[in-house]
Amino acid sequence: MSIISDHLGIRNHHLTIGGVDTVSLTQKYGTPLYVLDEDRVRRNFRTFRGAFPDADLYYAAKANWNLSILRIIASEGAGADVFSDGELYAALLAGIPPERILFNGNSKTLNELQMAVDTGVRVSMDSLHELYALSDLAVKSGKTVDVAFRVNPDVSPDTHPKIATGLAASKFGIGYADVVEAYKEAKKLGGVRPVGIHCHIGSQILDVAPFGEAVEKMMDMVEQITRLGVDLKFVDLGGGLGIPYQEGMEAPEPRDLAGAVLPTFNERSKSIGIAPKLILEPGRYIVGDAGVLLTGVNTVKKAAKTFVGVDSGLNLLIRPAMYDAYHEVVVANKADVAGTETYDVVGPICESGDVIAKDRELPSVEPGDVVAVLDVGAYGFSMSSQYNGRCRCAEVLISAGGVDLIRGQESYGDLLAKQVLPARLL
Numbered sequence: 001m002s003i004i005s006d007h008l009g010i011r012n013h014h015l016t017i018g019g020v021d022t023v024s025l026t027q028k029y030g031t032p033l034y035v036l037d038e039d040r041v042r043r044n045f046r047t048f049r050g051a052f053p054d055a056d057l058y059y060a061a062k063a064n065w066n067l068s069i070l071r072i073i074a075s076e077g078a079g080a081d082v083f084s085d086g087e088l089y090a091a092l093l094a095g096i097p098p099e100r101i102l103f104n105g106n107s108k109t110l111n112e113l114q115m116a117v118d119t120g121v122r123v124s125m126d127s128l129h130e131l132y133a134l135s136d137l138a139v140k141s142g143k144t145v146d147v148a149f150r151v152n153p154d155v156s157p158d159t160h161p162k163i164a165t166g167l168a169a170s171k172f173g174i175g176y177a178d179v180v181e182a183y184k185e186a187k188k189l190g191g192v193r194p195v196g197i198h199c200h201i202g203s204q205i206l207d208v209a210p211f212g213e214a215v216e217k218m219m220d221m222v223e224q225i226t227r228l229g230v231d232l233k234f235v236d237l238g239g240g241l242g243i244p245y246q247e248g249m250e251a252p253e254p255r256d257l258a259g260a261v262l263p264t265f266n267e268r269s270k271s272i273g274i275a276p277k278l279i280l281e282p283g284r285y286i287v288g289d290a291g292v293l294l295t296g297v298n299t300v301k302k303a304a305k306t307f308v309g310v311d312s313g314l315n316l317l318i319r320p321a322m323y324d325a326y327h328e329v330v331v332a333n334k335a336d337v338a339g340t341e342t343y344d345v346v347g348p349i350c351e352s353g354d355v356i357a358k359d360r361e362l363p364s365v366e367p368g369d370v371v372a373v374l375d376v377g378a379y380g381f382s383m384s385s386q387y388n389g390r391c392r393c394a395e396v397l398i399s400a401g402g403v404d405l406i407r408g409q410e411s412y413g414d415l416l417a418k419q420v421l422p423a424r425l426l
């Protein structure tokens, strides 16, 4: 497998990321270890920006909401798509301006809606109940919130069913048929100002055609809503651009996405006689390939198959177990040695589904080796857990060849921090 790319390389048989030797990182910080490459994040962001010079980019914080990543994103001038109070808190703390934050979510709490009112962010609403609740809270606070409805455009992208979000039966958004009614209702209410429309059709989409279909449908709705007298200031098409996880996998680039959506967006806006801002919410494209998980080999066992037992599993990277996701793996300390044996790389979690990589040709693996799992910058750490009583690992950030710790490894104290023993059990 060829792993050489702009930010990954090989030096002295070791895998490097951003010019830094991954094996020496594990000697200093231990394993497991998440490593993120700042320069790669910036480069990806700028590539996306280059394809959409006139759009607003709202980075999808759920992909990776480490504060350092959010700071980098903020410094690039991006806004954020946040999906919870915690993501909102982190995005604001990182310096992303509230007027460039869209608070998404299909089941927000009243506390979350109040937080949106208090902080002055935009809200993407997912139901009429939410509209009424938000209006009520905003009126009570003497504020007016800029809102959009998340619309379900009923587009079926070719992706894993668990990450296709714009199908008719998906839990997200309001149905195509209910959109006009929803905007009429929003126009009548105090405390909310309908200024946008939003959709997100899914994630890890490798063909831009469904985005073209979505923009057509969205612009049909924009036309109807404009006729109601709603002054739409933005049309948000969500995120979803896929990345090539597997060698040989073809993935579109942001310019391909632009080719699929911009002509329709521009022509239809013009014919309707409005000039809304286009918003996109890329997550995976910005951070996905900028992260590597370094995991130490504990055991190698020959049974029906040959298993490499490593020190991180679905607790730190759930994508393979949850979506049968493919991630390339490299023996970081033998990065230029050809594969000679077929292994399953498995985690330490008590679940038979805890398999990181199946049937991979790797050089002969021994305890003490370090396996690098590639393309884990998005939905890696952000989906981690403490299952099986495992401390979450440290994260480091590489920039211009330097290394900073951006999250310390959790301690046993962290594992138990919020547990309380009732006095009668003392």
Ligand code: LLP
Residues within 6 Å of the ligand: 060, 062, 063, 081, 104, 163, 165, 199, 200, 202, 203, 204, 238, 239, 240, 241, 281, 282, 283, 284, 285, 319, 323, 378, 379
């Ligand atoms: N906007 C909204 C409203 C979203 O729900 C998402 C992702 C995005 C933007 C960003 O999508 P992206 O550009 O990253 O594809 N955990 C799954 C992915 C779930 C995506 C959820 N929504 C995975 O690991 O593949």
